[in-house]
Amino acid sequence: MNDKIPVTVLTGFLGSGKTTLVNHILTANHGFRIAVIENEFGEIPIDNDLVLNADEKIIEMSNGCCLCCAARTDLIEILHSLLERSDRFDRILIETSGLADPNPVAQTFFVDEEVEKHFALDAIVTLVDAKHVRAHLDEDGHDGVGSHVVDQIAFADRIVINKVDLVDANTVREVEKTVRGINATADIITSRYAAVNIADVLGIGAFDMARTMSGDPHWLDESDHQHDPNLTSVGIEIPGRFDHRALETWLTTHLDERGADVYRMKGLFAVDDDPRRFVLQGIHSLFDIRPSTPWQDEERTGKVVFIGRDLDRAALTRGLRSCLVR
Template sequence: MEHHHGNDEGGHSHAIKQVESESGRKIPVTILSGFLGSGKTTLLNHILNDTNHKMRFAVIENELGAVGVDEKILSENANEEIVEVMNGCVCCTVRGDLIVALKNLYKKIEQFDGVIIETTGFADPSPVAQTFFADEDIAEMYTLDGIITVVDSKYILERLDEVKPDGVINEAKEQVAFADRILVNKTDLVDAEHLPVIEERIRQINVAAEIFRCSQSQVDPKNLINIKAFDLDQAINYKPNFMANPKAKHDPAVSSVAFQFEGFLNINKLQVVIGQIIDKLGSDLYRYKGVLNVAGMEKPYVFQGVGMLFSGNFVGQWNPDEDRDCRFVFIGKGLDKKGITDAFLRCECDEELRFDIGDKVMAKTGAGENDWEKAEVIEHWDEGNPYRLKLEENDDEIWAPFDDNDCVKKMPRK
């Protein structure tokens, strides 16, 4: 039982808070990922040279060698800020340098439309994405807009099937798994009937990402920039799309668990379940997000995360003509679809409660067998709790987090 006090909607032990910068503006960041030779730099040039969007970007380049190459082939027509993070992979050895670069850049580019980070072809996007959750200063200055992965139509299946030694990641799988948008590039180099095979394989790993076929990385930047794939306030707007194919078969190494069902969830049970999933799977969770219908709440509960870093809150609004259902997707290694799905289903509840307002009940107020007190139901579904109760003995008000006999029961007959 919980004593009534102010609480943060969606508060959770894993939750992270992204506060506003002093100027009140966070600069959106796009991560460009993809294996060597897939067409990332071509895509970057395409974005920078596009005259329709009229946006200005800062570009962070990452090279494995000691001498920068990409800066020599980046568009000379773009008036951008280019920063190179060299001598290592941006996802590991020089991640600290990335943080320093972002902090140093902020004042200089505060009015820019965004930052684009092009990672080396060997980079796992996960730690880069986590930077924007884990570092408080970065979280004040920037918001992660989305991860774009470019794959080479000719070689992507070979990359995905590559067997790595124990403990060594398959970078191509990681890059596909983390993506919000996937560009199936160089379509001119393969037979047309090969493309559905590629896309089905991608769907086995990532059911959430939108896929674009292209040649020479020619995709309209409006489909890649300002997509707000990591923005909780906007996530509800993308709900119809983020589980494009929930019935896809699972890749044995990296898979997706996607599920959708009608009904209401109890927020107190939900927070426990999400915490258990994150604690158990940890770094094997690449990406996850969901939009849930919580009993007693008018706003949808939207959550998302990378690894152990979780963020969730009540945001946005349900559309008047849509069904208030629950849907989520988890992408990672060694996922137990039935276990995750069953865990969420255990949070289901009925909005119709057993006791009416004004009913006299017995409330569990402690851990002991005899810790029961007489109380009156004074409100239903208060901040996601089934009951708000007033104790008869001292007029204290408490919440009953669950509508069951372990928490609230009938007053015994005299």
Template sequence: MGKVPVTVLTGYLGSGKTTLLNRILCEDHGKRYAVIVNEFGELGIDNDLVVGADEEVFEMNNGCICCTVRGDLIRIISGLMKRIDRFDAIIIETTGLADPAPVAQTFFVDDDVRSKTALDAVVTVADAKHLPVRLGDSPEAAEQVAFADVIILNKIDLIDEQARQSLVARIHAINPYAKIVMANHCDIDLAEVLDLGAFDLERIVSLEPGFLTEEHAHEHDEQVKSLSLTATQPLLPELFDTWISDVLRTDGVNILRCKGILHLLDQPRRYVFQSVHMLANGIFTQPWTNTEPRHSRLVFIGRDLDEARLRAGFEACIQKGSATPGLS
């Protein structure tokens, strides 16, 4: 029996990683995937955004997979190996603030993991509009590009041809070996990212000579914080729309990512809201079931977040007479 292939799916906050993951899980390719989802904040959202999420989707919150929860990754993979008959491959979706190097290192320095799995490829999803800025202000974004075997340049419709050529040249200056795939909404042929056998250990060792022998310390930008808001009573749609629009208009430059699953008044379906800086969208998805609590959960990740003001604005959107939301 061969080793289980593992794809590490990385990319900065809001690049489109979950969109790609859902495409992989929805397509009729005959493969079964175990999925490990890692989020930066303590309130998990992405797990509920993964289509068809079942017992083979594992969630790791309140820490970056390359730092505090790396031991959890090893334990989850070891547990998966005990029921290998239930899946064909593993996909790891990292938090947008993860350095891929320590994650990849796990598959070579842990004896149990190395003997049973094989790192197939590191796939980085990049937001074409915001990547130039992120390469300048975020070490994580540069690390994700440098370490990639495949780079999906997503949201390509948001930039013109001159900006596209300039961005490709900048990526190649960082990583001349990565394959670049252009996309909108991650609408790519999945053969571009799966079953590639593309991870090149020799290249990585040349990039980081201590890859196999040194413990990789990854220091995050301490200015980047996560703020989680919850409400047990429905939100008033008009008030939420007005409030969130104002927040993104005034503070969007500091809000790297906002995402939430919301219970809106008189709406039987979940409202999924997502934004990157000032670009936002919201859609209604599957109905709430009769047995689950209809809670709203909204997460902001950014710099210089005014927690008190965001909390007050969120509270003002809740139906009168309802409970006070939580803040963490």
């Protein structure tokens, strides 16, 4: 096991803070060389643009599916290709899509001979949104939102209850109690902005194959996974510069009306004459737009992805276009 490359899998429902945790890990002073695999549920790739620039290798899997579906074969191929460059990194970090079931992702490391020989699953780390998780869990039904969240929490080796700054202490305790009711063994830590101690999520050796098999002897036989059919993605690309205030005003108005149906939004924009890229992150009616790294030579094209129910592509496109600088 000591000769194998350790792999950490990050899971968590839409907007729980996975990309924020990836950025925290990549910018921390840990001395590791990390290869990052990004997986998205969406029409256009954007997560790679939201990960901070670093020396680490970023590999995108933006095929509109998540790793727990047919794309798992793509993950095996990527892992095989990484073996040819294994001298360039010490460990691998996989950020799954917000709709991924971690079970099939974990199976990947035991169903392929080469992968099992060279890689070791270190831990499944699940992020939980302290503000929205209980509402998501209440959305019952076969293959619904609540089912996705339960699967992600239940299979975790380490659970990070994130965004505790958005709720009071009593709510945090209630969320911890709810999470513990789903997963009785995983260690639970709390965080703001996913700012955890790196030693709490990397190199923890928490995945236990024997424990997993004892809980479900047929675990490796499971392959079927379905997403909530009502959750869809709308990706929009609009070239040009945006009026920052107009964009905030339109988003506020739109989310006041439709925030319950918008589970996740993320975007990248050019704002007025500012040389920096501006990043949009949001979940339901909460959103934030803040400056990031400067634009380089690439075209300044706005990209935004909405994930939710009953999304109106035409209305969303009109709304975004209305925020362009005239």
